[in-house]
Amino acid sequence: MSEDAALALLRLLAEDGDVSMPRAAKRLGLGASELQRLLVALGDDPRFDGLDLVERHVEPxxxxxxxxxxxxxxxxxxxxxxxxDATA
Structure with a gap:
């Protein structure tokens, strides 16, 4: 995972709040598979041991x-x- 891409995604979400996946990929200059890999590392899915910093939600x-x-x-x-603190 590129630290620059991870920081850029966190910054984008901190500034814009709620962003569609295609818009995030375009704004960051990432391909869909690159964004998916980044979301595995930063995500909240316990199956992938992510950092629990970014979540996905589906809307109609x-x-x-x-x-x-x-x-x-x-x-x-x-x-x-x-x-x-993680121990709290």
Whole structure:
């Protein structure tokens, strides 16, 4: 995982709040597979042992469903500069 891409995604979500996956990929200059790999590392899915910083949510859309990205509570705390103690 590129640290630059990870930081850019976190910054994008901290600034914009809720972003569609295609928009995030375009804004970051990433391909869909690159974004997927980044989301595995930063994501909240316990099966992949991610960092729990970014979550995906699906919303209904005219053509079906759209997956959007947003920071988790942990991701918001990290971006605000005060990550809670993991032992608390």
């Amino acid at each position: 859309h005219a053509g079906g469903a759209r997956t959007r990205l947003r920071l988790t509570a942990r991701g918001r705390a990290l971006c605000a500069g005060h990550l809670p």
